[in-house]
Amino acid sequence: MLNRVVLVGxxxxDPELRYTPNGVAVANFTLAVNRTFxxxxxxxxxxxxxxxxWQKPAENVANYLKKGSLAGVDGRIQTRSYDNNEGRRVFVTEVVAESVQFLEPRGGGNTNQGQGNDYFGSPGPTGNDSGRQQNNNQNRSSGGFNDDPFANDGKPIDISDDDLPF
Known part of the structure; x- marks a missing residue:
């Protein structure tokens, strides 16, 4: 079985942030997704x-996204039902996001065009340390770091055959 949804819209x-009685954050929002025709x-x-x-990602969505923000959502479709105040059964179909990508920079400019920011705590260049990663990349390009840690400047490498893994 497969239940996978990928949306960009x-x-x-603005996202609506609430907390369950147990203190778990949950944010609801609606994406407008253009049709291809x-x-x-x-x-x-x-x-x-x-x-x-849900959880920390919900807080991040509420803090960093607002009406009109471009976002990518990766998740699954879920249906549920509940009885409303009038005693009628209400059925709800929604996407439960497992990952939300912020597809525009926070200020609304295009400085990070094409680079998403995943605020789910994922490691790597699209995770919470994306600013640090970007700074490292800038330092490398400006000479702050050696691009090739194994560069030998044309000199022979001083290593014995016993140190090689093969």
Whole structure:
């Protein structure tokens, strides 16, 4: 079985952050995702997809995204139901986000165009240390670090055959 959803769209409103009685953060937001085709009038339509994200990522989404922000969501579709105040059964279909990518820089400029920022604590250049990684890359390009740690400046490498793994 497979239940996988990948979306890229813009938030239709600011994320709504709440906490469960146990103190677990949960954020709800809606993504407007453009369709790939036009209607009979030549206009592009969009689908409005409800998303939910939990725990620390929910807090990050609430802190860093706002209405109009471009975001990528990777997750799964979930259906649930509950009885509303009138006693009617309400069915809800939503995307439970496992990963949310912030696809625009925080200020709204295009300085990081094409580079997503994953605020789920993933290590690496798209994780929370992306600023540190970017600074390291700048230092390398400006001569702050040697690009090749094994560069020998044309001199013979001083290593014995016993140190080689093969």
């Amino acid at each position: 813009r938030l239709t409103r 036009s209607n009979k009038q030549g206009e592009r339509e969009a689908d409005f997809i409800n998303c939910v994200v």
